[in-house]
Amino acid sequence: MSQGISPIAMPPPPLPLAGEGWGEGGRAARATLTPTLSRKRERGRWHGGRCVAGNSDRAAQGAHQAGGAREEPQRGPQSALRGTSDDRRGDPAAAQPPVIAIDGPAAAGKGTLARRLAEALGLPYLDTGLLYRAVGRRVLDAGADPADPAAAAAAAAALQPADTRRADLRGPAADAAAASVASIPAVRAALLDFQRGFAAARGAVLDGRDIGTVIFPDAPVKLFVTASLAARARRRWAELEAKGVVHPLAQVEEEMRVRDAMDAARAAAPLRPAADAVLLDTTTLDPDAAFAAALREVRARLGD
Secondary structure, three states: OOOOOOOOOOOOOOOOOOOOOOOOOOOOOOOOEEEOOOOOEOOOOEEOOEEOOOOEOOOOOOOOOOOOOOOOOOEOOOOHHHOOEHHHOOOHHHHOOOEEEEEOOOOOOHHHHHHHHHHHHOOOEEEOHHHHHHHHHHHHHOOOOOOOHHHHHHHHHOOOHHHHHOOOOOOHHHHHHHHHHHOOHHHHHHHHHHHHHHOOOOOEEEEEOOHHHHHOOOOOEEEEEEOOHHHHHHHHHHHHHHOOOOOOHHHHHHHHHHHHHHHHHOOOOOOOOOOOOEEEEOOOOOHHHHHHHHHHHHHHHHOO
8 A cells, every 4th residue: 555545444344235245245344445636625516416616626636644634614504415514505506416426347346336325325326337238239129230339329319218227238248238339439428418417406326437537527426446357257247147147257257357458448438547536445345344435435525
């Protein structure tokens, strides 16, 4: 661990919830959250999860100092989730709930984590990965190639909410199609407004691969959830086995390795942590331990 980075130790996690496991349950006694930059920020007004007034210290690129006191704004009587301070009470824009951006590679646990955070905080939840999976499926249904920019853009423009509720959005074919369409700038542009509009009225918890870097770069809370390739592959393999899909573990791992490389190398919104994101490595964490660590960090950053 580099100098100036302070780990946050967690107590031993409770047992996993019934039916909710990653295949790694019960192995970890603590979670390590690594802030990558100073988080001090003058909070401004929130519109759709984007800070439009107030200055952040983006120029301060030094690491978060170990043992340093967190600078928190003075809080008014309203909920800390609403991001309001004494001098902004009564401002309708200030009452806008913030966005919580969660990014990370496949099978890192970000979806499970995002859903639980949304439920705990009373915020809407959007799995943005389903948008790309649904676009990929529409392309396949049309008999076209998901890597064809014209076909993928047309499918994105025609996307309907019902498309995200299809039962065939998981599995090797859907994974490959989603990776292909997600690399096409026209597809990402078509889905950008949808994602921002989703959080405009009430704020939201969103998980994906570019939420904190592109969709909501000014979100007050950004988490980058990751895990080792071996751990993620085993989780995905277990999911497929539970659905009766026979897919060798070695093949799952290789497909995930390829997907990781595609996500990191694409020109349009490559997968990477936002500069001010908090890193949460779930390799040795069960869902409850990861949730406890993330919730503590979220509440600290929102002043709760």
